[in-house]
Amino acid sequence: MSKTALVVDDSTSMRQMVAFTLQSAGFEVVEGCDGKDALAKSQGGNFNLVVTDLNMPNMDGITLIKELRTLPAFKFIPILMLTTESQDEKKQQGRAAGATGWMTKPFNPEQLLQVVAKVVK
């Protein structure tokens, strides 16, 4: 059974890049254009990984992570956050919300896959 990832970013190009990279690694990808959209798409789905941007309109990544963690299906799922903020502050907020790990932009597909390998069985 192939794994499914939820990829959330308001930037289409970034989202496509992440989605494409994950697809090339055998994931099925569901894309969300912001937190709100992603949360709606997460309902009833069976996901193995979430990759989300932090800075997004409508619902930001931190809130999304918090919301997802309250859902039984996402309680133990690895959630990676994408951030350009290298400050620890955002990472701390993300972790407090329940994020598993993070990727600092810019990153390339290979790096993304390395991090994914770290958190997905």
Add this chain to the structure above:
Amino acid sequence: MQIDISRFRDSFFVEAAEHLENMEAALLQLEGEPENTETLNTIFRAAHSIKGASTTFGMDEVGKFTHVLENLLDQLREGVAKASDQLVELMLTSVDVIEGLLAAEKENADPPENVDEVISALNEAFQAATGGQSLDGPSGTICKAVNDPAKPSNVTVYEIQLLPSREFFCFGQDPYLLLRELAEMGHLLDIQADSSALPPLAEMNPEHCYLHWTIKLQTEATEAAIHDVFMFVDEATQWKVSQATASDTPKTSEIDSATETPADADSESHTYQTTPVAESTDDSTRAKPTTSPKSSMRRTISAGENETVRVDRRRLDELINQIGELVIGTSMVEQDLASFGAGRESAAMGQLGKIVRDLQEMSLSLRMVPIAATFQKMARVVRDVSKKLGKEVQFITFGDETELDKTVVDQIGDPLVHMVRNAVDHGVEMPEDRERAGKPTAGRVELRAFQQGGNIYIELQDDGKGLNRKTLLSKAIEKGVIDSAENLSDNEICNLIFAPGFSTAAEVTDVSGRGVGMDVVRRNVEALQGSVSIRSEEGKGSTISVRLPLTLAILDGLLVRLEHEVYIIPLLSVVESIRVSPDQIKRIVGVGEVITLRGEVIPLLRLHQALQRSNGHDNEDGLLVIVEDQGRRMALMVDELLGQQQVVIKNLETNFRKVPGIAGATILGDGRVALIVDIYGVSLMHRQPTNGTPASRESTSLDAINSSTQHAVVESNTDPNSMTAS
């Protein structure tokens, strides 16, 4: 694995353009309310997104620049600095610079010249805001290495203790993955699980982690690299890394290190080397985009709440084109069926026809976009121009959501910029002049868009000084646009500003240029099968009205026959059709033929003569189609009315050449080509008899006759230079 991400560059360019548009809009808004956090957040988010994606796609210059901008924005967002007018100005310039940098990336062109200058201005602003705290250089923190690259080192044995927090699993963590990663770093000598913290089954929370682990690892990796493995673990989780020599006995009592650790350095442990995560990309691994997409900028169809799919513009055009062919093909089939006696009665044919028409309608709607983005750009133009001239202008838009064909939207931008510039430069007066005239000091410029029938109207209204007829006339005469001011109606005088080479500015300003503006506006609008006209009241302001077709792809037409050929008259221009007796047609010397319809004198044109089809043929049946273009009427004489039909417009110019009086061609159901009459072009022919008399003189004398006969006609007849195409 090398994954090519250059294919996403196109997407990025489109997206970045949208971000810049949003940024610009928000910046203009910020000018009015400098402390609006929501607006600041919007700007920050846009800059942030551009930075993130541009660096990912290897556009370091863009990344570098946006990073500096972002730093400043951050200070504004935090309330450390205030968005003063100068800062907004600086950031607007930054938007332009980013635009330039992106264009440079896209077309392999040179970056804008003022990049460094703007960067230092941004840095200065940042330092002023933070009280002298210096920035970490333009490229500073974008590519922040998390660790030193793992240096090859001697093989060491580490003892690693992992004490996961109770909530370990709730962070999406898995001890197994950590242990596996450690194992892959070298040679796992020993691993022990400590289950002493495990509570009795009844008290155990299955979602909690109670186990601890101790690992002995022999590896070439540095201690830092081992710490890296734990970079994602939550704060409550503890781990310890200590060096243990081969002979060491672990201090932790539970772990029995009975295994004799081999001390030889060359175990097979160097097969794996971790790359620090999220480290700055090194050149060897970064996907180097090699393509330089030259494709035209594609924009999103609609940026609303709904989900959208971006499609290449050319593919969309091709689709619409093909559906146009389908429409033609369908009517051909229909005609064939009819010749077998099974045409319109065929239910299947009827259904197919309906589906095809629906499909065509839908395909055309795909290319419809709101005019909002174009209007948005005008706000910036108004702002820049008014600032430069020291005028106060309030800019208001209505009907931003009005949709029209993407092709039209793309091409209306430049003419609108000219119009808006002119309105602010020549229309709106200086504040003190306005005060003297008893007007509010701030001028008002209004841009409206609305749909009426098959047309979109864009109106630009200002409450400035209006057009000075005297100046207009003397200028027109001086420039040789008209011979004399005699007998020109007020409306005609106003519309002289659209005449080629006409400028009303007393001197050439660097804002409105050399007065080629309005002439170019007219030509651009006409190229879009639209028309433009101006109404003006001296001292009160002017309104320029631009009429544009909803789409350039299809047309509702009236099919008429001229001898054995079929022509199409755009239905929108058709007022009525009548039959007149030959004696109702009057000839006026030096002008041509006219008819009188309900007291109104209307110029008459024999279409077959105008289009130089046949000179011998003369139809005195008097079948006339009355057409109207912006209130100006004309009678076209034809042989027969064949009916009305929606036709797919084929550009004649690209397929053949430009033919005077013909706007395009279409293919009829029977496969024949029919030409679409260009009402504006044809109307010029009426005023340009074959002897080559200058149009202006002709029209003037025609108007002279008109004005002496019927006032209504004077209103509707204008100088050819102000006339408008249909």
